[in-house]
Amino acid sequence: MLAVSADDERSLLLRASLHLIEVEVDETPSIDQGCQLLDHTSPGLVVLDAAVPGSAAARERLARKAARCGAPVLALATATDPVACADLTLFPDINPHDILGAVSSLAANLYQQEPQAVQVCPEEQLLLQTHDLHRLVEAQQAERLEFQHRSAQQTARGLLDVLALRDIETFEHSLRVASYARTLSVAVAPELLTDPSTELGFLLHDIGKLGIPDRILLHPGPLTAQHLKRMQEHAVLGAQVASSLLPPDTAGAAVIHHHHEHWDGTGYPDGLKGLEIPLCARIFAVADALDALTSDRPYRRANTWEHALITISNDAGSHFDPTVVAALLQERHAFRALTALP
Numbered sequence: 001m002l003a004v005s006a007d008d009e010r011s012l013l014l015r016a017s018l019h020l021i022e023v024e025v026d027e028t029p030s031i032d033q034g035c036q037l038l039d040h041t042s043p044g045l046v047v048l049d050a051a052v053p054g055s056a057a058a059r060e061r062l063a064r065k066a067a068r069c070g071a072p073v074l075a076l077a078t079a080t081d082p083v084a085c086a087d088l089t090l091f092p093d094i095n096p097h098d099i100l101g102a103v104s105s106l107a108a109n110l111y112q113q114e115p116q117a118v119q120v121c122p123e124e125q126l127l128l129q130t131h132d133l134h135r136l137v138e139a140q141q142a143e144r145l146e147f148q149h150r151s152a153q154q155t156a157r158g159l160l161d162v163l164a165l166r167d168i169e170t171f172e173h174s175l176r177v178a179s180y181a182r183t184l185s186v187a188v189a190p191e192l193l194t195d196p197s198t199e200l201g202f203l204l205h206d207i208g209k210l211g212i213p214d215r216i217l218l219h220p221g222p223l224t225a226q227h228l229k230r231m232q233e234h235a236v237l238g239a240q241v242a243s244s245l246l247p248p249d250t251a252g253a254a255v256i257h258h259h260h261e262h263w264d265g266t267g268y269p270d271g272l273k274g275l276e277i278p279l280c281a282r283i284f285a286v287a288d289a290l291d292a293l294t295s296d297r298p299y300r301r302a303n304t305w306e307h308a309l310i311t312i313s314n315d316a317g318s319h320f321d322p323t324v325v326a327a328l329l330q331e332r333h334a335f336r337a338l339t340a341l342p
């Protein structure tokens with residue numbers, strides 16, 4: 001099925017409803033693109049959302065092309081625009097039941113499953129409807145989560161772009177270290193990666209540096225004690241900056257807030273110790289150190305790969321979780337492949 005829709009809510013409703021009858025939906029936000037798709041494909045049905053910008057002539061052209069490939073046109077009208085060229089029109093407020101009914105009457109061949117000619121009693125009918133409702137709610141929730149995740153990724157990308165303008169080194173470090181942290185998570189706790197917030201936390205771990213003044217952030221040498229204290233505020237600042245994307249109870253927020261905690265309790269901002277430190281932050285701390293040690297700094301050259309591993313090993317049990325360090329050493333070849341270092 002082809003859907004020409006530029007409205008996120010209606011697209012979501014359409015996809016979730018058609019998911020119930022296992023109909024694939026190709027989507028496009030413009031009538032012109034819809035016409036182009038109809039030159040190469042033959043969908044069983046074309047859905048045209050009246051909210052998509054386009055003249056009556058453009059809509060007619062789409063309807064003619066749909067007719068040429070035997071596809072009826074279902075219009076999703078707005079309060080003021082009924083879409084004259086459609087075979088059938090649904091008016092606000094459209095619900096899943098309306099969509100499935102319209103699809104059924106316009107294009108029954110879209111159904112993957114044969115209609116069941118089974119007599120059911122009212123109680124069974126009620127159970128079936130409840131089951132369908134559950135499936136619809138689940139499908140809608142999955143679609144909504146996917147939509148929220150895409151939005152969060154776009155916002156995260158925007159924040160990283162701002163960071164790149166401010167401090168290109170921190171930006172580049174964020175990309176590299178996220179890659180290390182992903183690989184290390186696979187080795188230590190792959191379930192962490194099923195939560196999309198984890199990877200966003202990896203990418204945005206230093207986003208709080210946006211709130212640190214240039215004279216401190218871009219200072220080439222060691223910082224004074226006062227400036228170091230200010231710089232350390234980036235962990236808490238970052239968690240605050242990202243809180244609309246990563247609420248405090250998410251793994252991603254924990255990475256940002258706790259990535260400078262030490263296994264022996266001497267880190268910051270909260271001085272957490274051992275297993276008090278969230279696992280995602282313990283993993284990230286090792287990945288962070290690996291990249292820091294193997295990158296050039298204004299005051300020193302990058303360590304070799306082997307020297308970086310020795311340094312991290314020496315800090316297992318003080319700075320780092322020994323289990324995570326052991327995983328790094330065991331998977332050293334996988335990490336080696338991620339870098340061009342000697």
Ligand SMILES: [Fe+2]
Binds near residue numbers: 206259
């Ligand atoms: Fe940091």
